[in-house]
Amino acid sequence: MTGTRTRKAYQISVFLLLFLLAAISLGPFIYLLVTSFVTDMSQVFKNGVALKISVDMLSLESYKLLLEDNGGMYFAWFKNSVVLTILYTSLSILFCSMVGYGISMYEFRGKRIFVLLVLSTMMIPVETLMIPLYNEISSMKLTNNYFGVVLPFMVAPFTVFFFMQYARTLSKDFMEAARIDGCGELGIFIKIMAPLMKPAITSMAILQATNSWNDFLWPLIVMSKSEQFTLTVGIQTYLSPYGNNYNLLFAGGVISVIPVILLFFACQRLFMEGMIQGGIKG
Template sequence: MAKVLINGLLIGAAAVALFPLLWMLSASFMPPGAADTLPPPLWPAHATLHNYHELFRRAGMGRYLLNSLLVATAITLLSLALNLMAGYAFAKLRFAGRRGWFRAVLGTLVIPAQVAMLPLFLMFKYLGLVNSYGGVIVPAMASAFGIFLVRQYARGIPDELLEAARIDGAGELHIFTRIVLPLLKPIVATLAIFTFLTAWNDFMWPLIVLTGQEHETLPLGLAALAREHAQDSELMMAGAVVTVLPVLLLFLALQRYYLQGLLLGSVKG
């Protein structure tokens, strides 16, 4: 009876969480005006691709989609490279001020991101990076959370393995690329998913630093769509599906590696 009750509650909670997403998908296939009737229909009486056609033909959602893909991919690759190297260095390399620098990095976690937006914007203005892909990519190239996550996991690598490689004459770059990186695969997958999802869904900083439509990402395009077509619920639902569905499928496909990396990293050291 306890198992039946618990599973029933879990299924009910899952249904409540999934219902808005399923209705969003259903409404995106409804003809214009169908979703605004009372009571709103759960399924389209006559499914149509008209909203998606209008979305990419008139609203320019294809451009926003390519921009988001470019920005999120670039941020993910650069962030992986920098966070992995920095996390490994804090975990296994000995250098002056290592603990102090790591504490300083962790200290940035308690500072709200909004506090740094104004000075960061002024800095990028002087550098000529406003309204460019670089203005969105550069601030996200490394993160305190990513460095901390990699450092906690890398501390579990045996020191004897690294010392043996050094005795054999291997350089630090060779050790990192040939020995350390293969051992960091679970945390690499976790960090890649987390970084890509964060970059894909970021709204505030692109809104500040991007001033032209040619560089705007999907969240900004969806906000503009809501302003211009406030009464066209079906078109907005189609835009929301285009924004949410790619990262939702990515997370569902890789969630096992994401959770495994988080759990492994939490017990290292």
């Protein structure tokens, strides 16, 4: 009986702790959501950031202004973000899964050195690569181009390493059986091993899509035309030395979060399964 009570007390304590952490994490977004309905932002930033917001301050005017007066540009930024996210995620998952699978499932000379190079690349800060990457993209005439944003980070070392770890959990017996049936190596990966890696692919797809959707620095460097901006870069233009349109910034920020939330909840089960298996096995 004592053990049961202790277990229940432990479960309740863990639940309360997780609930508190979730509330702290959601607090800024809830505040952003509420203030996005405030038309007069002077009331929000009066004497600092005001936490008291009354019902009479709320309206849909900010969203109406965003979608009507600036809707054409905002939807162009939204479209750019969607196209870049789909392009980057699909190419990244395709190539990283193939590289990670190949390293784990095949034996070849220099394999350990290759793994060491992948791991060492993860230690290099991305910011130190911005200037040489921009020079390379500029020499290839890919500025203001979707591929200029996608190509430099398409094969990310962390994603390759994750697929390496996950592929180690797969049995090579499937490969041998497929070879006996006359299936080629590419066919083995596409028809047999890739479906077995579905949880890992889903997990990385969500992470890569989120990273691409939220990316700010590299699209800002590559894209110089306003119609080519992504959503994260575009909504920052509402803040300028000549005036700050916080109402449009907050409303645009709320809309920009919705696709990521929907993507996560749609693939939540596979995401958790893939992260657990890829993180603790191998």
